Amino acid sequence: MSLTSHLRHGWSSYASLRRLLRTDITKHCVGSQCTMHSEPWHVENMPHLIRFRNGEKEKGTFSKAEMDERVSKLRNIMTNKNIEGVLFTSFHNIKYYSDFMYCEFGRPYGLVVTHDKVVSISANIDGGFPWRWTVNGDNLVYTDWQRDNFYRGVNQELRQLKGKIGCEFDHINLDNFKKLQNALPDSTFVDIGESAMYQRMIKSEEEISLLKESTRIGDIGAAAVVEAVAEGVGEHEIAMHSTNTMTREIAKSRPDIILQDIWTWFQSGINTDGAHNPVTSRKVQKGDVCSLSCFPMMSGYYTSLERTLFLDYASDEALRYWKANCEVHEAGMKLVRPGIKCKEIAHELNLIYEKHNLLHYRTFGYGHSFGVMCHYFGREAALEIREDIETVLEPNMLVSLEPMIVVPDGQPGAGGYRELNIMVVTEEGAENITHFPYGPEHMIIKK
Known part of the structure; x- marks a missing residue:
């Protein structure tokens, strides 16, 4: 009886189970592709480590x-x-x-x-994928048969x-x-x-090219948000439309790379008070402050586009907060250049918030690096625009400018206000690679 039949009908006896394990589970992988024991089944006889060079190497994200x-x-x-x-x-x-x-x-x-x-060291659950995507080396697989086989590898x-x-x-x-x-x-x-x-903080020309393509796709995702947002539509529906649009565009633009962890946050009303608040099913209403955040991840490389928007209209108090935040945003983009310290940018922008009596509403640093990083993967902590960071900007660094303030619930204009553009530091200044419009002139969406 096959393993499937036994699972469907139950084991006839312990002896039949032992015979089945000996004959059906302890298989051989042929040649150099995989090496496993052929002895009768016992945990101690099962392999700790194997090679599973299944298929051909992938082209890879870069040359x-x-x-x-x-x-x-x-x-x-x-x-x-x-x-x-x-x-x-x-x-x-x-x-x-x-x-x-x-x-x-x-x-x-x-x-x-x-x-x-x-050499990459990976779990057997992943099959030959780690071998194919360790594009510049070999792969060693560890099994689950014994504890801590990873460390044997x-x-x-x-x-x-x-x-x-x-x-x-x-x-x-x-x-x-x-x-x-x-x-x-x-x-x-x-x-x-x-x-x-x-x-990792200093990007190559190939990496910058990929990240520029990612920001192009982020612009498309933001346009999809604007297309989907309407009174009575849930945050989740708007976010899904944007994510699906970006995923299809990445597949079209780079069919040779992985489609993984592409996502959109769309927050409305009180949900805008945190930059990383998850999507809910809350339905958007006219006059709501909303935040869109598009993340067109291309093979694990991270960019984002973030904008404040209002549906139909914004109150006078909301406009005051929003315009002040845009002023900080624009000043920050002008400050990015080689030779300036991250903390110097932060101090200059604090002065603008102080002028508007809004510094106490600021919630986090003014920006950070991009590349192989995100909330899933990691962070380049030495390249954040904060008062405690001494790093001097150099050509081929990427940083965001993303000032945010949060006005507490119950006050006129309550909610979060945030804009994000990505800047590539050049020899003489910086290049803005985010092109989607921002501010009251463009992002009060009337439908």
């Missing part, structure tokens, strides 16, 4: 030269810090250096980079190195760090996360 350059710059950092090998565990660094984006779901993932190899790939191993202190938790120490008892662990972050 081979781009990916090789990223790894080469990392190896220069390793040389300067006397690091023998690196184990990345975060979404953003694994994606940045290999083009593989994992789905965690309670399992650890890694990317090993030494001076002569790049780490040991296999790094045990020959006896010196410093770089890992991400800002990502790996204490329990997993102890497991890493047990897996590589002869190694010394140092942080590589901050150095990798600084490398």
